[in-house]
Amino acid sequence: MNLKLCDNLVYARPNGGRIKLPVEVIASIHGYIQNDRHKPEGGGVMLGRYIIDSQDVVIDKISFPMPGDRATRTTFFRKKRAHQQVIDRAWEASNHTCTYLGEWHTHPEPHPSPSSIDDTNWKRKLKNDIVDSDSLFFLIVGTSEMRMWEGHRRSRTITMLKLL
Structure with missing residues (x-):
């Protein structure tokens, strides 16, 4: 992968905001x-x-593939219950500030x-x-780059975000 592991990734949102993917994630x-x-x-949920x-x-953490998830070379389907438990634990542990932001997969x-x-x-x-x-945000991790999309619930439009 061409991404340096010492750099955060920051994407521009259409509304003028940014979404940060920290180097730890x-x-x-x-x-x-x-x-x-x-x-x-592989895949999971993004929390932040x-x-x-x-x-x-800010994306603070992600869930990882878990038992019960189904994956092939070109598909990933996550088991809802196990990942929901990760979401619920993060929500409680953060005093209701770390929330579900979307999904990631490779x-x-x-x-x-x-x-x-x-x-x-x-x-x-x-x-x-x-x-x-x-x-909601959707991250796809390729072999050379990570790309992020933002989906809008009201309009159901999905926009690719520009890496800053």
């Missing part, structure tokens, strides 16, 4: 990169916080783009997931 994802042809996709009086968001391609399955799943999440925000 990047490092924890690094082991799931599909850099050999037999490695299956909205910065008060701004449009900025792709076996250098410059990842959402598949039709990703697009369908993301739109379903925008419609059905119960969250306090109008946005």
Whole structure:
């Protein structure tokens, strides 16, 4: 992967805010990169916080593939209950500040783009997931770069975010 593990990634949101992916989170994802042809996709949920009086968001932690998740070279389906327990524990441990922000998964391609399955799943999440925000974030980790999208719950539009 071409990303330096000493750098945070910061993406520009369409509303003028930013979303920060700290180096610690990047490092924890690094082991799931599909850099050999037999490695299956990995994924989980992203947890973090909205910065008060701004449009900025920080991803503080992620969940990792768990028993019961299903993965092949080109698919990842997470088991809801196990990941929901991670979300609930983080929410309680943070005094209700660390919340569900969205999903992440890997792709076996250098410059990842959402598949039709990703697009369908993301739109379903925008419609059905119960969250306090109008946005959900979706990170795809490729073999050369990480790309982030923001989905808007009201309009069901999904926009690729620009890396700053």
